[in-house]
Amino acid sequence: GQNIDQPTEMTATEGAIVQINCTYQTSGFNGLFWYQQHAGEAPTFLSYNVLDGLEEKGRFSSFLSRSKGYSYLLLKELQMKDSASYLCAVSEAAGNKLTFGGGTRVLVKP
């Protein structure tokens, strides 16, 4: 089985930086995903890490350390529209299914 932990909620100010941590314990590993989900909407794909290191995509970056079972999603220059839930998910070594953490709700304040 897999265990994926991330904080429940975070608050940050517009223009600031927020880092959302995700730790996982899995018997196998084939990649880690971050999704964004606005209230009442479908989750949408943000990033994918399978090798150690930092992946940067505009204002969003995602980091992975496989030896530590750790990832973070970094959101820079926060905007009000970034208020959403951010879901960490791990792919098992075999098969295509994803296992999700509980999600982190980020509230951006003016």
Next chain:
Amino acid sequence: DVKVTQSSRYLVKRTGEKVFLECVQDMDHENMFWYRQDPGLGLRLIYFSYDVKMKEKGDIPEGYSVSREKKERFSLILESASTNQTSMYLCASSLSQELTGANVLTFGAGSRLTVL
């Protein structure tokens, strides 16, 4: 634009009723999934399918069944709905991982089911 379409956005059913949740994707994806999403618990996998007529249990299959008669359609069935099945149900699809190396899921907008 690629799409995963769930037939009903909101449903209200009574305990003991049979419930069908339909999901259709237009991306020719091999894999399809049904998750439920509950506050504090995140997304939990109910069933998934790698191909037509194939199905595999996820982490919480009890009380559910699925049907995949055509590649584009994946149905979730609640044989006898119970109040603890009140939830948001999300369908998703993806290409085969062998083809893409990363199984990025595309989700539908969700079906919010209330069982009274």
